Amino acid sequence: MNICGATKCLTVNEEDMSSSDHDAATVDASMEDAARQTGIRRNLSGDQVRSACTSANTKKANQSYLKGISTWIHASQPSPDTFFCEDGSLNLAMLSPQHFEDFLLYKINEGKLKVSTLSGYRSSIKDVYRQKRLDLPSEYLDDLKILYQGLKRVEAEDDQSGRSRRPGKEPLSYSLYTQLAKLTLALEDNGFLHLFLLTQWNLMC
Numbered sequence: 001m002n003i004c005g006a007t008k009c010l011t012v013n014e015e016d017m018s019s020s021d022h023d024a025a026t027v028d029a030s031m032e033d034a035a036r037q038t039g040i041r042r043n044l045s046g047d048q049v050r051s052a053c054t055s056a057n058t059k060k061a062n063q064s065y066l067k068g069i070s071t072w073i074h075a076s077q078p079s080p081d082t083f084f085c086e087d088g089s090l091n092l093a094m095l096s097p098q099h100f101e102d103f104l105l106y107k108i109n110e111g112k113l114k115v116s117t118l119s120g121y122r123s124s125i126k127d128v129y130r131q132k133r134l135d136l137p138s139e140y141l142d143d144l145k146i147l148y149q150g151l152k153r154v155e156a157e158d159d160q161s162g163r164s165r166r167p168g169k170e171p172l173s174y175s176l177y178t179q180l181a182k183l184t185l186a187l188e189d190n191g192f193l194h195l196f197l198l199t200q201w202n203l204m205c
Contacts, residue, residue: 054127065124066090072103090128097139100125101147108151115151122148 054062069090074080083094104121107113122144129136177197184194 061120062124062127065121066128068107069100069103069121069124072106073099076102076106089132090125092129092132092134097137097143100140101144104144104147104151115148115155118151119148 070084073083073095077083077099083091085091100121104118107118107121108115122140126136126140180197181194184197185191187193
């Protein structure tokens with residue numbers, strides 16, 4: 001009886017130990033899974049990390065500003081292709097601070113933008129230098145700062161004198177509308193353009 005009882009106890013203890021080992025192994029596996037989930041490995045590059053410092057909205061705005069600069073380059077420079085790298089980005093070895101100043105004066109002389117909007121173009125240029133990991137020329141810090149201060153002073157004087165620049169599109173005046181109406185009536189198109197002008201004017205009103 002005693003031998004059988006000892007054997008029975010030994011068997012129970014072995015089963016308990018086997019169950020405990022199984023539970024411990026299960027816990028260890030769960031801990032490893034949790035560690036893998038919380039510590040996901042990534043193959044991040046330095047450029048990706050630096051790019052993450054700029055929000056998506058800022059990136060979109062910079063692309064819009066750079067597109068405006070690119071349009072001006074193609075329209076005003078004798079060899080526009082030299083101002084761009086193979087990947088389409090600006091060639092900063094060609095685009096000098098003087099070029100950028102000429103661009104700003106061109107935009108302000110159009111009379112369609114406020115000085116505050118022009119600051120976005122400077123920010124986009126600075127972002128290109130940052131992406132290419134190049135030092136920003138001092139002209140973008142000192143000379144352009146003075147230029148912006150002068151532009152703000154001119155803009156303030158225009159506002160005070162009533163010659164303020166109005167950004168955006170100019171509305172179609174009634175006098176211009178009547179001139180266009182007379183011109184479209186003289187066309188031999190069975191009144192199509194005149195009808196189109198009339199319907200558009202009614203929509204605007």
